[in-house]
Amino acid sequence: MEINNNFARCGKCGRFYNPTTHDSCPYCGEGAPPPTEGAGFSPSGVPPTEKAPGGRASGGVPPTERAPRGASTTGGFSPTEPPHRAVPSPDGMGGGSFQNTIIGGGLNVDGGVEPVVGWLVCIDGPSRGSDYRLHAGYNYIGREEGDVRIGGDQQISRRSHAMIAFDDVDAVYFVGPSAGRNLIKVNGRTVLNAMELKNYDVITIGTSKLIFVALCGEHFNWGKV
Known part of the structure; x- marks a missing residue:
């Protein structure tokens, strides 16, 4: 086979091509000069569109701009950050929707401290030694x-087993069942309806016994302070 003298043989793939029409081998690219930055070159490999009169590219698409060195060329999205992890609060509880609840003695609707009117002290049961503050009302x-x-x-x-109420006008305490399944007793006697509660009465609820200590009465009442 006679080869035209105008053809050159590629030193890489061995194929013949016309060097007068190709600056490099059209089959494997051997001999092609490396791309350089300058007019018509974009780091992303896509040539920028030319601006049409008025600052917009033809077809109504805004002209592309060359990305600065070191910038991302994958559409301009910033790196994805890892999801935020909640830091536990100092008391060991998560910072979610749970909140500490004050048992009695909390804040009233006006933002002031809700006065304590008496206490229950557990003298027998799983919470023996614990005390619980009582406030006016239910x-x-x-x-x-x-x-x-x-x-x-x-x-x-779990909730509303029994209730203790304090009438701050008459300074009288009451105790009675609420929605609990098991009965309650006061000084060993079953209570089926609300009854007046006296200082140092012993309330049995579940397997626990609680002694009642009144603050308000003949000698003290918040309404008279």
Whole structure:
């Protein structure tokens, strides 16, 4: 086979090509000069569009701009940051929707301290030695929810097992069942309806016994201070 003298043989792939029409081998690219930055060159490999009169490219598409050295050329998206992880609060609880609840003695609707009017002290049961503050109005007793929460006693309903009420006008205390499944007793006697509660009465609820200590009465009342 006779080869035209105008053809050159590629030193890499061995194929023949016309050097007068190709600056490098059209088959493997051998001999092609490396691209240099300058007019018509974009780091992303896509030539920038030319600006049409008025500052816009033809077709209504804004002209592309050359990305600065070191900048991302993958569409301009910033690197994805790892998801934020919640830092536990100092008390060991997460910073989620849970909040500490004050048992009695909290803040009233006016933002002031809600005065304590008496206490319950656990003298027998899983929470023996614990004390619970009482406020004016209704105090609901439960194992996990309520104004008075007696934890650890599975015989006490989760919420509203019983209630203690204080009438701050007449300075009188009452105790009675609420929505609990098990009965309550005062000084060993079953209570089916609300009854007046006296200082040092012993309330049995679940397997726990609580002694009642009144603050308000003949000698002291917040309404007279």
